[in-house]
Amino acid sequence: MSTDDHGRAKAGYERRLKRMRNYARPQGNAPDGTPQADAEVECGWGRLIFAQTFEDTTHLTRRMNEEGPDRRDIAFYVRDPHVLISHAPQELFLDPSHTYRLDLTIYRPSRRRPSGFAVRRLASPSDAAEINRIYQSRRMVTVDPDFFWSNRDSRHLTWLVAEDEATGAILGTVTGVDHRRAFEDPEAGSSLWCLAVDPQAQHPAIGEALVRQLAEHFQARGASYMDLSVMHDNAPAIALYERLGFVRVPYFTVKRRNQINEQLFTGAGDTFDAFNPYARIIVDEAARRGIAVEVLDAPAGFFRLTYGGRSIRCRESLSELTSAVAMSICDDKGVTRRLVEGAGVNVPAQMLAGDDGDGTVEAFLAEHGSIVVKPARGEQGRGIAVGVETMDHARTAIAAAREQCERVLIESCFQGDDLRLVVIDFRVVAAAVRRPPVIVGDGRRSARHLIEHLSRRRSAATGGESRIPLDGETERCVQKAGYALDDVLPEGVELKVRGTANLHTGGTIHDVTGIVHSQLVEAAIAATRAIDIPVCGIDFMIKDPRLPDYVFIEANERPGLANHEPQPTAERFVDLLFPMSIPASARKARERRRTRGR
Incomplete structure (x- = not known):
């Protein structure tokens, strides 16, 4: 967008803002084209309340306080947020977000089309389920699938999804609201909400394609602009919007103080900003329950949790409840394999790489055709080579593994996917297929x-x-x-x-908790009992999570709990550490389930 275009856009915004502030607001729906007063739109996750249509600030305050449980209502286009908040300072807060606007009268579509995926409208109940899956992965409020489906032909709500052309998987989603159709908006505006891309998606520019498609959809309808609200510190999103031609405009957003919005109005999260995601998910859950968090060494992920006279030190998901013996077992992959094999867990053929001169590695490779080379000790996938099929590659892989640990293991390669099962208190809490x-x-x-x-x-x-x-x-x-x-x-x-699917070397994670075969669950629990470890990530190679075939790969004493959202890994970890922090009703329900399971 040129400097002249920006100047014209801003001048247009000022003219429209003046008209918006001066238009009359009759009560009720207005079939003659005049705007509806006290307008709001139900979006499934909460209500989008158009504050500029409220003459009475007290009425707007009452409307905000009608928010239901587990909902996130948003008052948008608030002209005087300080006045609105003064009516209910204990209930309302100024959202720390910026408003950006795209002038659709000068917007030009891109000549580049998406590659490998297509953007389309929501078309089936399975689309609705996939949208919720992506919302959960991004810690967003989910929507009743029936709401999506019953409103698929709504005049004012539009849901778009990005679909992988090869697999049919839903990769991202965005929601649009047509203001003119919602409340006869005299400005003919529109807005963008809930832009979310699957964090495991491989294709580039999915978010950009969704934004552009929605902009072109509203442009074709004759909308004059498209607005959005973005967190002030979301630098990547802001950079995308500005590159597409959005400019910041002086409108404000107000929300209610609730559990969903807690970090936005307390500012308490800033204390934990130096933690990585694996420690952060745990301390956030602890703080939410009123458990005291003492930061010991944030860059390394060390913290202390204290509740009811009980104090436990942790490094991410590794706590003092895990013994040094259990940790040393997990640290040595050869020892781990022997212990779990003794518990009846399926393991691959294995040998210790010696001097290549004795021909044992070559014979092992000839027998199995494809091998895995890995250091006996190590983490985060460093030094591991999978699918090695020639001696030249085997020698290179062994040398790389020896940079991590002098002892190098050779295993037969099981063709399939990498499955991580998170076991907490000898119960499988999450299962995810990891792909390279x-x-x-x-x-x-x-x-x-x-x-x-x-x-x-x-x-x-x-x-x-x-x-x-x-x-x-x-x-x-x-x-x-x-x-x-x-x-x-x-x-x-x-x-x-x-060759490996480890997250730290670029792998992606796909939740399969709801479909994992019972024999895989039983094998993971058997492995953790053999090690006698309260929190563990068990890795199998599998053909399909719905089938019982597997071989054991390794056990991780410090699994990354943040990798398995939306499964409640952090909640179950804190339950283990501080069972009395579980609400009494939840404790009773859990006890009833355990009693029935006996």
Whole structure:
């Protein structure tokens, strides 16, 4: 957008703002085209309340205080937030967000079309379920699926989804509100809400495509602008909006003080900003329950929790309840394998890599065809090579593994997916399939460029926890597919760039808790009992989470609980540490379930 365009846009905003402040607001619906007074729109997660249509601030305050449980109502276009909040200072707060506007009279669609996915309107009940899944992954308020479906033909609500063209998976979603159809808005405005992209999505520019499609939808309807509200510190989102031509405008948002909004009005979360996501999810849950949190070493994830005279130190999900013996068992993959095998858990064939001169590695490779090379000690997927099929690659992989640990293990390779089961207090709380990072060719950029781009996106989606290293293992995977790092990948070609599915090396995580086979659950619990560890991440290789086939890979004494949302991993961890912090009603319900299960 040019400087002149920005000037014209701002001048237009000022003229429209003046008209908006001066228009008459009759009571009730107005079929003659005049605006409806005291307007609001039910969005499923709460009400969008158009504050500029309220003449009486007291009435607007009462409307805000009618918010239902587990809902997030939003008063938008508040002209004088200080006046509104003064009517109910204990109930209302000024949302720390900015309002941005896209002038649809000068907006021009992009000539570039999405690659690998398409944007369309909500079309089925399964779309509604997928939208909720993405909302949960982003800690957003979910919506009754029936609301989506019953309002799919709404005149004023529009839901768009981004669908993977190859798999049909829903990758992202956005909601639009047509103000003219909602309340005869004289400004012919519209607004964008709930833009959310699956954090595991591989395709680039999904958010941009959803925003553009919604803008073009409202532009075709004759809307004059599209507004949105974005948190003041959401730098990536703000950068996207400004690149698309949005400019900041002086409107404010007010919300109610409730549990959902707590961090926005207490500011308490700032104390924990130095924690990584794995520690942060736990301390946030503890603070929500009134458990005292003492920060010991935030960069390393150490903290102390105190409640009712009981004090426990933790490093992320590793607590003092885990013994040093259990931790040392998990630390040595060879010991772990022998213990769980003794408990009846299926394990792969394994050997210790010695000197290559004795030919044992070559014989093992010849017997199994494909092997896994990994250090006996290590974490976060460092030094692991999967699917090694030649002795040249085996030698390279063994040398890389020895950089992590002198002892290197060789295992038979089980073809399938990596399944992580989080076991807390000997109960499976979450299960997720982990998949290696995959790049998709566009016929223009090299494999190296695509990997670097995907790595930046994975890092942004995980708070810096996930990156794809451009190391020998990545190069080996690219070469195995018949390409070099600097080759241009043909359009539509998908290339797996790591053998492992570890999150820290770019892997993605897909929740399967609701469909995981009972034998996999039983095997995970048997493994944790063999180690005698209260909190553990058990890794299997599987053919399908709905089938019983598996082999044990390893046990992690400090599983990343933040990787498994929307499953209640942090809640169950804090339950384990401080059972008396569980509300009495929840404790009684849990006891009833356990009694029935005996």
